[in-house]
Amino acid sequence: AQSVSQHNHHVILSEAASLELGCNYSYGGTVNLFWYVQYPGQHLQLLLKYFSGDPLVKGIKGFEAEFIKSKFSFNLRKPSVQWSDTAEYFCAVISLTDSWGKLQFGAGTQVVVTP
Amino acid sequence: EAQVTQNPRYLITVTGKKLTVTCSQNMNHEYMSWYRQDPGLGLRQIYYSMNVEVTDKGDVPEGYKVSRKEKRNFPLILESPSPNQTSLYFCASSLGVRGGQNSPLHFGNGTRLTVT
Numbered sequence: 467a468q469s470v471s472q473h474n475h476h477v478i479l480s481e482a483a484s485l486e487l488g489c490n491y492s493y494g495g496t497v498n499l500f501w502y503v504q505y506p507g508q509h510l511q512l513l514l515k516y517f518s519g520d521p522l523v524k525g526i527k528g529f530e531a532e533f534i535k536s537k538f539s540f541n542l543r544k545p546s547v548q549w550s551d552t553a554e555y556f557c558a559v560i561s562l563t564d565s566w567g568k569l570q571f572g573a574g575t576q577v578v579v580t581p
Numbered sequence: 582e583a584q585v586t587q588n589p590r591y592l593i594t595v596t597g598k599k600l601t602v603t604c605s606q607n608m609n610h611e612y613m614s615w616y617r618q619d620p621g622l623g624l625r626q627i628y629y630s631m632n633v634e635v636t637d638k639g640d641v642p643e644g645y646k647v648s649r650k651e652k653r654n655f656p657l658i659l660e661s662p663s664p665n666q667t668s669l670y671f672c673a674s675s676l677g678v679r680g681g682q683n684s685p686l687h688f689g690n691g692t693r694l695t696v697t
Binding site (some may be wrong): 498500511512515556562574 | 621
């Protein structure tokens with residue numbers, strides 16, 4: 467079955483530390499990949515997306531993600547986090563080959579940044 | 582302002598009492614979808630719609646119904662709610678597929694449903 471896995475459920479780190487969140491998927495074929503962020507009490511917002519081309523994509527608020535096709539991974543990174551990055555982060559994948567229209571989310575990673 | 586509007590934001594109801602959560606978007610989006618968010622499970626898709634009168638099941642459709650009679654509206658109907666449907670629900674919309682790529686989703690603010 468197709469799946470999206472996020473490696474960490476909870477991450478706690480200090481301000482200025484670097485952040486990397488893992489995301490792996492099991493889809494075959496062509497995929498579109500997304501990272502969404504959900505700040506406390508708010509709805510999901512798009513951080514960045516990968517459709518094709520340069521596998522290193524840059525998003526809002528200093529986030530970037532790298533698509534590694536051979537590893538079926540789309541990891542999210544930020545070199546230096548701020549307290550305001552405290553949020554839940556979701557990886558999402560949609561296959562253009564198998565299940566058009568069915569975007570699938572990972573379970574999410576809760577990130578807490580301490581001052 | 583471009584937005585996805587869900588109502589109500591909070592709803593407490595009893596088992597078996599039919600309810601509808603409304604969702605409306607003003608961006609002329611073709612694609613709309615409903616998700617439920619539960620701790621440790623992330624977002625799971627309930628139903629989605631590619632366009633007017635075109636709907637399909639997501640991963641957890643049991644106990645839910647939807648309709649898409651107009652492009653802007655995509656209500657979620659619980660005919661006989663049960664406690665296991667207590668959850669946070671999000672409606673989302675997008676332009677769908679453009680140029681072979683999926684447009685990002687725009688999310689509503691969520692509806693927190695409690696079924697006692």
